[in-house]
Amino acid sequence: MAKWQRAAAAALAAMSMAAAGYAVAQTGGKPTGAPIQLALIEGMSGPFANAGAAVERNLRFGVEQVNAHGGVKLADGAHPFELVVLDSKGSAEEALTQLRAAADRHIGYIMQGNSSAVAAALIGAIDKQNSREPANRELFLNYSADDPALTNANCSFWHFRFDAHAGMRMDALADVIQRDKAVKKVYLLNQDYSFGHDVSSLARSTLAAKRPDIAVVGDEFHPIGRVKDFAPYIAKIRASGADAVITGNWGNDLTLLVKAAREQGLDTKFYTFYGNSLGAPAALGDAGVKHVIAVADWHPNAGGAASDAWYAAFRARFPAAQDDYPVLRMPLMIETLAAAMNRARSADPLAVARALEGIRFDNGFHASWMRADDHQLIQPLYVMEMDKAGTPGVHFDNEGSGYGFRTVLALPSERTVPPTTCRMKRP
Numbered sequence: 001m002a003k004w005q006r007a008a009a010a011a012l013a014a015m016s017m018a019a020a021g022y023a024v025a026q027t028g029g030k031p032t033g034a035p036i037q038l039a040l041i042e043g044m045s046g047p048f049a050n051a052g053a054a055v056e057r058n059l060r061f062g063v064e065q066v067n068a069h070g071g072v073k074l075a076d077g078a079h080p081f082e083l084v085v086l087d088s089k090g091s092a093e094e095a096l097t098q099l100r101a102a103a104d105r106h107i108g109y110i111m112q113g114n115s116s117a118v119a120a121a122l123i124g125a126i127d128k129q130n131s132r133e134p135a136n137r138e139l140f141l142n143y144s145a146d147d148p149a150l151t152n153a154n155c156s157f158w159h160f161r162f163d164a165h166a167g168m169r170m171d172a173l174a175d176v177i178q179r180d181k182a183v184k185k186v187y188l189l190n191q192d193y194s195f196g197h198d199v200s201s202l203a204r205s206t207l208a209a210k211r212p213d214i215a216v217v218g219d220e221f222h223p224i225g226r227v228k229d230f231a232p233y234i235a236k237i238r239a240s241g242a243d244a245v246i247t248g249n250w251g252n253d254l255t256l257l258v259k260a261a262r263e264q265g266l267d268t269k270f271y272t273f274y275g276n277s278l279g280a281p282a283a284l285g286d287a288g289v290k291h292v293i294a295v296a297d298w299h300p301n302a303g304g305a306a307s308d309a310w311y312a313a314f315r316a317r318f319p320a321a322q323d324d325y326p327v328l329r330m331p332l333m334i335e336t337l338a339a340a341m342n343r344a345r346s347a348d349p350l351a352v353a354r355a356l357e358g359i360r361f362d363n364g365f366h367a368s369w370m371r372a373d374d375h376q377l378i379q380p381l382y383v384m385e386m387d388k389a390g391t392p393g394v395h396f397d398n399e400g401s402g403y404g405f406r407t408v409l410a411l412p413s414e415r416t417v418p419p420t421t422c423r424m425k426r427p
Contacts, residue, residue: 031072035082040059041086046090095122103133116194118145147194149198151374160353164416190220196249218237218242220236237266251278270292282400332361378413382410
């Protein structure tokens with residue numbers, strides 16, 4: 001029996017509906033009203049198709065959990081959620097085409113996250129759509145697009161972010177770098193688009209504040225989703241004498257980067273935003289042990305019976321090793337949306353947006369709230385270090401790789417609250 005299965009036997013017995021935090025109404029049976037459609041607009045094909053597939057699994061898990069416990073209770077009765085997957089091919093232009101298709105179908109809820117540039121385009125289009133057609137409004141739920149501007153200078157009433165933005169993640173990483181006195185030189189390597197540039201500038205400013213003695217010996221950008229061999233970049237990092245690399249890379253750009261580091265035997269720490277994701281631990285292997293640090297809103301070794309039970313439920317639904325990439329904030333987003341609809345007793349996007357503002361959601365191990373000022377979710381953050389499964393603090397591995405992560409810094413929600421410059425226009 002796998003470790004997650006043994007954990008399930010103990011933890012699932014302790015998990016109740018209250019502990020799981022399901023705020024949806026209990027109806028005593030399946031919801032009978034018309035489905036409320038939620039459109040996922042994401043790159044389901046192309047270089048980041050693996051990331052799109054992982055998103056779909058996590059959102060589908062959230063939808064199934066809500067539906068299994070009665071759906072959402074509106075003024076006219078209980079309704080299930082229905083996930084509608086629309087392939088953007090990773091392109092902003094195609095994402096806008098799919099957004100128009102969703103509007104034609106009167107789908108009021110749009111979900112996207114795997115590109116801040118795409119998210120910005122969607123926000124602009126949704127603002128125009130809602131102004132032009134108030135009877136056909138759309139609400140944008142963002143689970144991963146981390147450009148801080150999206151909840152600061154470019155904030156929108158119609159946009160809610162359920163991920164920590166790049167500045168929040170960088171602050172958490174820098175708290176650990178601050179204590180790592182072995183780091184004297186840092187190389188910045190990021191994807192050449194808005195999010196990658198944010199990571200670079202935030203790394204510079206945060207290090208200047210917390211570790212002014214650290215020298216930035218490289219600051220480089222590469223085309224997103226188009227580099228097949230990162231060996232030349234690894235050679236530059238080695239030549240720079242860097243003790244650590246800071247990268248916001250994700251998807252195949254992260255996997256190929258860490259594979260190249262392993263193949264060239266680069267003995268450098270990687271401080272990452274997504275080093276625990278989508279094949280990265282298996283790609284690094286032993287080379288990543290105590291060398292790869294990641295930051296996330298949650299991870300399987302966060303600990304506690306309720307956390308273990310939630311992870312066990314996800315693995316029971318997706319038992320294949322390659323599907324072992326649970327991202328808590330995605331199902332949490334679905335459950336929080338359900339709670340807001342129950343509060344509003346309506347699926348109207350305007351009423352639900354107002355209900356989402358300030359909403360608090362607690363699943364028994366991850367308390368969060370949606371800040372009304374800028375629609376940024378405030379939630380715990382974990383900084384974690386890669387090691388072999390079975391070592392202290394690493395009960396579960398990632399994707400059957402034999403490698404997992406232990407917590408080195410756990411920040412409760414109140415420690416992750418960022419400033420905001422949002423000046424929101426409200427309808």
